Amino acid sequence: MSGLTLDAVRKDFGSFTAVNDVQLSVPHGTFVCMLGPSGCGKTTLLRMIAGLDLPTSGAILLDGEDITAVPTHKRNLGMVFQSLALFPHLTVGENIAYPMRIRGAPREDQKKRVDELLGMIHLSGYADRPVAKLSGGQRQRVAIARALTRSPRLFLLDEPLSALDAKLREAMQVELRQLQQQLGITTIVVTHDQREAMTMADTVVVMNKGEIRQAASPMEIYRRPADTFVADFIGSTNLIDMETDSADRAVALGQVIPGLSASGGGKAIISIRPEDVHLTAPGSDGAISGTVTFVRDLGGTIETFIDCSGKQIIAVSTPRARPDVSVGQPVGVVLEPGVCVVLAK
């Protein structure tokens, strides 16, 4: 098939397993974000795709061809490193032309391609500058352009935007996504920033401890997390213990919630996003009673912290739907079954 396939890819460092039998298939032209806490194996996985590390076992296939044993320089890929790794002894133009120069491409062709790429990254006229004289964002763009010089089959980026300040980072995320769509190139980005993943990706791959926990579209990941790790790692969530009573009804925090059931009828965990938590008057039908302990008004959103018999629940609302609550006030918390996700304990 066309695209990238990882077949039971595994990497051991001594007795430590960095990547544990990962199975993933990325269709051609897809933008994938690998997301996870540091040390989850996402960078190791990217380095194996690039050929900079060899897998202990398993196979990596690109467009149906097994490239596991193909050396890096013969894979035709473009990679942007966290450190950017721009060559300090070359100018902007020479950096971008490097892949063509080492292949002995004619000078005119090199110049033409450099101008084309500089135009694409909005740095026309910068060809003769030394890379040391560029700002962080400009270097970032040069590193991206250099990786794209030979129109690679695969575009890999390792925490590409982590060195930029928040505002520039958000702008670059949008730009990177637009660039990828324009070129239609299969792209894999490693990041620990979930906003970055949500902004750019067609598919978000959430990893933890060397394993893929879920691979799906950003909305799917957010709305239907596969387990408590994914639910907690992506965005913020309330994780509430759920039990099944003798009448086979789901019970959370002493309140029967109709329409929910744990698989196998035992204990489970409910995940509900703070913006889905609904507040009503205390004692309302079907509501869990609690007490407001803190209200954080951030202007754009209002977070209400509620203590429900020892369990803290957070509810988020917008100023338009400002709840009329104050600290110490008893409230009713409604968990609507439609927005609750039941996860295995």
Add this chain to the structure above:
Amino acid sequence: MRRETPQRLSDYGPLAFPAIMLTVFFVIPFGTMIAVSFFQRQQGGFYTPAFVFSNYERFLSLFFAHVLGFSLMLAVLVAVCCVAIGVPFTYLLTRMSRRAQIVWMVALLSVLSLSEVIIGFAWSTLLSRTAGITNLMVTLGLMDKAVALSPGFPAVLTAMVYQALPYTILVLYPALVRLDPTLTEAARTLGASPLKAFFTVVVPALRTTILATLIMVFIFALGSYLLPQILGRPQHWTLSVLITDQAIYQSNMPFAAAMAVFLVLVTLGMVALTLFAGRKREETA
């Protein structure tokens, strides 16, 4: 902390010690040497104060020009060989495990503890006909009969490279350790084979260090006078050998001093030229 410019004479106090050291151990001996180079030689080994150019005039002969040329050529060759071996070696060394690096470093530093005399005689034995490595080659069936590889120019060059290589590696090591390893990885992802990445990224990124190392080994090799005598024929003797000969065996101090001054001037000239060429390249690059 703000640095203030010295206000009073006593503020220059801390400079006194290095200034005295430099004067006593460099300026006075060097000044004496320059002065002696203009003195008049007396028959019988002494010299009287004078201001004559005869010592320098004597130097401007074809014979001495030839010796000077050979000395410079030998030093340049040693420097180039050391850097050509040292840069790839040190690059691979910095990519080894910490433990392996320590073992290699200890081995290299132990070479530094050998005196020039020991190095000279060790190589002369190794390259001899009766006990040298050619006997090993004969045993292995690679050669028909053992031959003497010393004395000769290759023997001089080999021993001098052997002596200077540990210094070369010690100078290159810090720069190569600091070199970002992702630079080579980036070159590989951009289509460069490991060898190509080494020559198009590692070497150019380190050109300042390489230039400084070349100069250091060049000056180090220029002062060598024992190895050419032990392992070379008279035509392989360097200017340093002739200076020693004049100063100690011929008791002609003024002439030896004139040669030494000339050697210093030529060396400084070559170093300046190298630095100038290096800066010029950096500007155009």
